[in-house]
Amino acid sequence: MVKLTIDGIQVEVPAGSTVIQAADAAGIEIPRFCYHERLSIAGNCRMCLVEIEKMPPKPQASCGMPVSEGMVVHTDSEMVRKGRRGVMEFLLINHPLDCPICDQGGECDLQDEAVSYGRDYSRYDEQKRAVSKPDWGPLVRTTMTRCIHCTRCVRFTTEVAGTAELGGTFRGENTQIGTFVEKALTSELSGNIIDLCPVGALTSKPYAFTARPWELRKTDSVDVLDAQGAAIRVDARGAEVLRILPRLNDDVNEEWLGDKSRFAVDGLKRRRLDRPWLRENGKLRAASWEEAFATIANRIKGTAPETLGAIVGDLCDAESMLALKEFFTALRSPNLDCRQDGAAFDASRRAFYLFNTTIAGVEEADALLIIGSNPRHEAPVLNARIRKRWLAGGFTAGLVGEAGELTYPVERIGAGPEALKALADGTHPFAEVLKAAKKPMIILGAGVLARPDGAALQAAAWRLAAQYNALRADWHGFNVLHHAAARVGALDLGFLPGKDGKSTKAMLNGGVDVLWLLGADELDTKAIGKDTFVIYQGHHGDAGAARADVILPGAAYTEKHGTYVNTEGRVQQGFAAVLPPGDAREDWTIIRAISAYVGHALPYDTLEQLREHLKASYPVFGQAFTRLAGNDASAPTGNPSAVSAESFAPVFANYYQTDVISRASPTMAACVAAHYPAKAEAAE
Structure with missing residues (x-):
C-alpha cells in the first residue's frame, strides 16, 4: 500500500494505482472525459489535470500518473483551474454547441464540466469543423461533429466487447472516430458506448428526440430477457416506458447491458393484450373478466384433475408461478411444467442446475x-x-x-x-x-x-x-x-410434474383436456390437441394467444413487482415502472381471483402476504445469496454413457428475437434485417 496526501487528506491505496484512482478513493472529484475505471488509460482529454509537489511546475494528467509514497497532490489550485479552463476552451473550439437539440442534454459530462471550467464567450473566429454522420446500424445514432476524441467507444469495443470495429482515421483536428468501412456494429453490447460517450456524439437511435432526462420517472428493476438478471433502470414518462439503462452491480453485470435488453423496449407497447378474450365459433371476441372467469370455472369444474395441465413461460415472476402451482395443487392436478423446451435433467439439488x-x-x-x-x-x-x-x-x-x-x-x-x-x-x-x-x-x-x-x-x-x-x-x-429468466425460479419452486404428472410434451397432443399457459409462447402450439381447451395468460399476442380459447391479459415485467432468480441462483426483485395497459392485471392477482371463483381461494390477498408465504414455503427466496460449495460430488441421476452422437445445435436462431417482447420490437426487427438479412427476407 502507498500513502499520499490529496488536498490535505491522507489516502492509502494499492501500489500501482493512479492519482485519479486515489482521489476517487478519497471522495475527491477530478473531472475526466477519456478516463473510465473499466477501460485502459488513454490520456487523451487532459481534463484531469492536477498539481503535484516536487515535480516539474506544470499540471499533470492524474489518470496516467502512478502514485508514490509521500506524494502531495493539489486538485484545485490556481494552476490546475487555469489548465482545466484551457483544456475546456480547446474542446469547445469545434464543438457545435447544439445542446438544445442534443439527446445528451441534461446528462452530458461536457455540459457539467463546462459549468465549472467553460467561458461565456469564445476567442476564436475561425470556422468550426464539421464531420459526416456515419451509419453504425439501427441502434447507435452518430453525430460525430460533437466528438471530442476521448476514444472510450474505441476502447470498449476492442477491450470489453471484443469486436475491434472502431478506431481513428486521419490526424490532428481531422481525426475521425469510425468503423473504417461504414457498416453496422456487430457487437451485442454496442449500446454501452452510448452510456460511455461523455458528449452527444453517440446517442440512442430508437430514442432520438423522444424525451429529456428530467421528464422521466426512474425505477430500479431486473432484466428478464436473458437469465443473467442484469440490474437495470426503467425510465418512463406517463404510461409509457421510453428507455432501459443498466445499473451498477459488480457481482452480476458490472455496468453493462446487452442490446436486446436495452433496445427491445419498444416491444412493450406493441401487440399487447389489454382485455380478456373468448373464442366463440372459432373466432375471438372481447369479453369481461366475469365472462372469462365464468367460462374457465365451468370448464375446470367439469374436468377431471388428471386432465388439467399448466405450463409456465420464460419471463414469469416467482409470485405468479407459486400462485399457479398452488392453484393446481388445490385442484389436485400433478401436471405442471416449466420446461417449454422439454429439458430433461435432475433438479433434485440446486447445484445440478445453477451457475x-x-x-x-x-x-x-x-x-x-x-x-x-x-x-x-x-x-x-x-x-x-x-x-x-x-x-x-x-x-x-x-x-x-x-x-x-x-x-x-x-x-x-x-x-x-x-x-x-x-x-x-x-x-x-x-x-x-x-x-x-x-x-x-x-x-x-x-x-x-x-x-x-x-x-x-x-x-x-x-x-x-x-x-x-x-x-x-x-x-x-x-x-x-440458462437463457430463460424464469427457469431457475420455477425449478426452485418445484414447478415440475408431480407423481404420475405429465411433462410439457405429454400435455401436448391431447394429453390434457384443459391447458393453462402462463406466458408460454416458446412451445409448438400446433402440437396442442384440437380438443384441448387452452387458457393463455400473458402480455403479448404471440403464439400462445393465437391458440387460446380464453385470453387473460397479464402484466409485462416493467408493469409489476416481481421476484426473479438468475442463472447463478441470485434472488432479485423488479419493481413496476408503469401500470399495465387497459384491463390487464398483475398475473398473481388474476390467478388469485380465479381460484376464489372456482372455490379454492389461495391464502393471500396482498403481494406482501404472498411474498411472506413464498419465503416460508421456499426458504431460498428469503435467504441472502451465497456461493455453493462443490464438496458434495454425488452425481445427477442420468447415465453419462447414454449420450447420442448427434452434434450440438445453437439454441437461438438469432440473438435479437428470442421472446415475445423482442419479437414485437421494430428495433429488434431492424437488427435482424441488418445482421441476418437472409432470415429477415424469409420472415417477409
Whole structure:
C-alpha cells in the first residue's frame, strides 16, 4: 500500500494505482472525459489535470500518473483551474454547441464540466469543423461533429466487447472516430458506448428526440430477457416506458447491458393484450373478466384433475408461478411444467442446475470448457466477463459444439458428445489443460438439456467436473447457463410434474383436456390437441394467444413487482415502472381471483402476504445469496454413457428475437434485417 496526501487528506491505496484512482478513493472529484475505471488509460482529454509537489511546475494528467509514497497532490489550485479552463476552451473550439437539440442534454459530462471550467464567450473566429454522420446500424445514432476524441467507444469495443470495429482515421483536428468501412456494429453490447460517450456524439437511435432526462420517472428493476438478471433502470414518462439503462452491480453485470435488453423496449407497447378474450365459433371476441372467469370455472369444474395441465413461460415472476402451482395443487392436478423446451435433467439439488461458479467467480477460473452453448448470444454480458478473464492472462478455453464467433480464442474440441468421451478418457489434448488447472470450470448450455439425451449429458458434464477436480469445498466448477429468466425460479419452486404428472410434451397432443399457459409462447402450439381447451395468460399476442380459447391479459415485467432468480441462483426483485395497459392485471392477482371463483381461494390477498408465504414455503427466496460449495460430488441421476452422437445445435436462431417482447420490437426487427438479412427476407 502507498500513502499520499490529496488536498490535505491522507489516502492509502494499492501500489500501482493512479492519482485519479486515489482521489476517487478519497471522495475527491477530478473531472475526466477519456478516463473510465473499466477501460485502459488513454490520456487523451487532459481534463484531469492536477498539481503535484516536487515535480516539474506544470499540471499533470492524474489518470496516467502512478502514485508514490509521500506524494502531495493539489486538485484545485490556481494552476490546475487555469489548465482545466484551457483544456475546456480547446474542446469547445469545434464543438457545435447544439445542446438544445442534443439527446445528451441534461446528462452530458461536457455540459457539467463546462459549468465549472467553460467561458461565456469564445476567442476564436475561425470556422468550426464539421464531420459526416456515419451509419453504425439501427441502434447507435452518430453525430460525430460533437466528438471530442476521448476514444472510450474505441476502447470498449476492442477491450470489453471484443469486436475491434472502431478506431481513428486521419490526424490532428481531422481525426475521425469510425468503423473504417461504414457498416453496422456487430457487437451485442454496442449500446454501452452510448452510456460511455461523455458528449452527444453517440446517442440512442430508437430514442432520438423522444424525451429529456428530467421528464422521466426512474425505477430500479431486473432484466428478464436473458437469465443473467442484469440490474437495470426503467425510465418512463406517463404510461409509457421510453428507455432501459443498466445499473451498477459488480457481482452480476458490472455496468453493462446487452442490446436486446436495452433496445427491445419498444416491444412493450406493441401487440399487447389489454382485455380478456373468448373464442366463440372459432373466432375471438372481447369479453369481461366475469365472462372469462365464468367460462374457465365451468370448464375446470367439469374436468377431471388428471386432465388439467399448466405450463409456465420464460419471463414469469416467482409470485405468479407459486400462485399457479398452488392453484393446481388445490385442484389436485400433478401436471405442471416449466420446461417449454422439454429439458430433461435432475433438479433434485440446486447445484445440478445453477451457475455454481457465480458470474463474478468467472474471474477466478484458469480453464473453461463450454459444452453446447454460445455465451455471446445466450448471455452477452457474461461473455464479456469471460473475455475479461482471458485478457488477464493464464486462461484457456475449449468448446464442444458449434464454433460460434466468441470474443476470445477457444480450442474447438469437437461437435458433439463424442468429444466429452474423449475428455473423460483423457485422449484429447485439452484434457491435460483441465488436469493442470487449479480452478477449472465447465459451462453446460441449457439448450443441451432439451435433447433426448439431456439427462445423460448433464451427468456426463458433472462427471467431467468431478474428474478434473472442479468440485471442491473451495471451488464449484460445474455451471448450467440458462437463457430463460424464469427457469431457475420455477425449478426452485418445484414447478415440475408431480407423481404420475405429465411433462410439457405429454400435455401436448391431447394429453390434457384443459391447458393453462402462463406466458408460454416458446412451445409448438400446433402440437396442442384440437380438443384441448387452452387458457393463455400473458402480455403479448404471440403464439400462445393465437391458440387460446380464453385470453387473460397479464402484466409485462416493467408493469409489476416481481421476484426473479438468475442463472447463478441470485434472488432479485423488479419493481413496476408503469401500470399495465387497459384491463390487464398483475398475473398473481388474476390467478388469485380465479381460484376464489372456482372455490379454492389461495391464502393471500396482498403481494406482501404472498411474498411472506413464498419465503416460508421456499426458504431460498428469503435467504441472502451465497456461493455453493462443490464438496458434495454425488452425481445427477442420468447415465453419462447414454449420450447420442448427434452434434450440438445453437439454441437461438438469432440473438435479437428470442421472446415475445423482442419479437414485437421494430428495433429488434431492424437488427435482424441488418445482421441476418437472409432470415429477415424469409420472415417477409
